[in-house]
Amino acid sequence: MTAVGRGSSSAPNPAFDPYRAAAQPAAPQGNFMLITAPAKINLYLGVHEGTDDGGYHRVDTVMTTLDISDTIAIAPSDRLMVKTVPEADFPQESNTAYKAAVAMGEAFGREPNFAILIDKHIPVRAGLGGPSTDAAATIMGICRYWGVDPRDERIDAVARSIGADVPFFLYGPPAHLDGRGDSMRELFRPLTGTPVALVKPMTGGVSTVEAYRRFDESPIKAQPLEPMLEAMRSHDEQVIFDCVSNNLAPVARALCPEIGEIVDWMREQPDVRAVDVCGSGATVFAVCATQMAADKIGIAAMKEHGWWAQAARMEKSGPIIAVG
Ligand SMILES: C[C@@](CO)(OP(=O)(O)O)[C@H](O)COP(=O)(O)OP(=O)(O)OC[C@H]1O[C@@H](n2ccc(N)nc2=O)[C@H](O)[C@@H]1O
Ligand SMILES: Nc1ncnc2c1ncn2[C@@H]1O[C@H](COP(=O)(O)OP(=O)(O)O)[C@@H](O)[C@H]1O
Known part of the structure; x- marks a missing residue:
């Protein structure tokens, strides 16, 4: 195994401070x-x-x-x-x-x-x-x-x-x-309100520890990061959603084949802008063009396949x- 560093120091960047949720120090x-x-x-x-x-x-x-x-x-x-x-x-x-x-x-x-x-x-x-x-x-x-x-x-x-x-x-x-x-x-800049459909197998799931362990057995190269960062900086939604990727997804699919079925099914649904596995799985998300599309995917996933599903929005x- 190659040793890698821990990344940056723990000091927070003051530029981020306005976003801290509990910034008022007074006791309730x-x-x-x-x-x-x-x-x-x-x-x-x-x-x-x-x-x-x-x-x-x-x-x-x-x-x-x-x-x-x-x-x-x-x-x-x-x-x-x-x-x-x-x-x-x-x-x-x-x-x-x-x-x-x-x-x-x-x-x-x-x-x-x-x-x-x-x-x-x-x-x-x-x-x-x-x-x-x-x-x-x-x-x-x-x-x-x-x-x-x-x-x-x-x-x-x-x-x-x-x-x-x-x-x-x-x-x-x-x-x-x-x-x-x-x-x-x-x-x-937030993508607030962007509709998302979430679908996962009704039971079971993927352990994060297990996903990383499997990744080590057959590592897959990550997609380039810079295009995603550029798209986020310019808030270009189409490019952002074109850049959606996750190199733990193949591992999640291998650990839980139902995830693969869900990904393939979600990609066939109308008004879907991007589909991928959430982190180490087992949820699959679809970024949707409308809230109605996200709701419809959720309902069809539950009714037709018995999967757990929920429509949500980015916050x-x-x-x-x-x-x-
Ligand atoms: C994969 C991701 C993607 O956001 O999350 P999930 O999708 O599972 O929620 C994260 O990397 C998970 O973060 P988190 O769930 O906080 O992981 P931790 O509890 O710190 O770590 C659990 C275990 O995952 C492995 N781990 C985690 C993070 C990382 N960068 N490298 C690792 O190898 C280690 O084996 C660690 O012991
Ligand atoms: N507050 C909590 N909520 C849910 N699970 C928790 C909590 N604290 C510890 N756990 C443990 O974390 C496990 C899930 O971890 P992980 O696989 O990393 O989840 P996820 O992929 O959902 O982030 C649970 O099975 C449970 O044992």
Whole structure:
């Protein structure tokens, strides 16, 4: 294996600060906070061969958030506890929200005594970033409770200690990240409102760890990144959607052949501008010309194939905090 670096330093670029969702450091006056934690899709994912000392691959990715989300209620408590609805089949200590709270406690020398309830809407092992967005939302909520400025460079370090995708969710607008996919490089004008159809097998999914392991067995070269970055900078939608690509997609298809069936079916649907696998899968997204087209694809996927499906839109936001 070739050793690769971790990417850029953890210091946030001040140019990104206006986008931080929890930028007001004041503690909330109410009893709890409700935080909207959006899903993501990768408009571009280029995984490079070789891993670093931690077993991570160097990746370039362009991600955007969607308007489907988990909801996180967080309130001070006598101890740290995390519950999900529906109930998780793994211990709370394995939940990324729990890990994020513990990491915040360690970084700021405080007891992270919060009760955290996660209403899960984002499917798991789906490549939609559910565990990562929950962690980012938890970090932002605790920042607000403790009066920590989310621009504090320790916040980025906490985020990437939980998972490669977590730093992205601290921001929200479409972004290019490199390193492990955890180093923010550039933010772009949002594609807010662009319709997307999401379809995945009703059961099962693809584990991110397994996808990267399979990638190492037969690596595939990434598509060129620069045309996508240029298109994002000039906000040329047609070119952006022509540049959609993901070199983990063949691995996802190999691990779960139903993904291949879904991709092929989505490509045949009318008014579709781009189709690809979300990250490591198992969800497939289609960028659609109209919301009606996305709705129709969702309904047909469910009715004709029994797949899980949802119509969504691209969003411009990271976690959104409301005080209750
Ligand atoms: C593939 C992507 C695309 O956005 O996400 P998903 O589509 O699964 O959500 C990401 O690279 C996933 O990010 P994330 O889900 O945060 O990964 P982590 O929890 O940090 O890592 C899980 C495991 O994936 C592998 N991993 C992850 C990221 C990376 N750059 N190289 C890797 O090799 C490592 O084996 C690591 O132990
Ligand atoms: N907050 C969370 N929400 C969902 N799953 C979580 C959470 N925290 C930890 N997990 C674990 O993460 C696993 C999914 O990880 P991963 O394959 O990376 O998902 P995805 O591709 O959906 O981002 C779940 O099976 C579960 O064990």
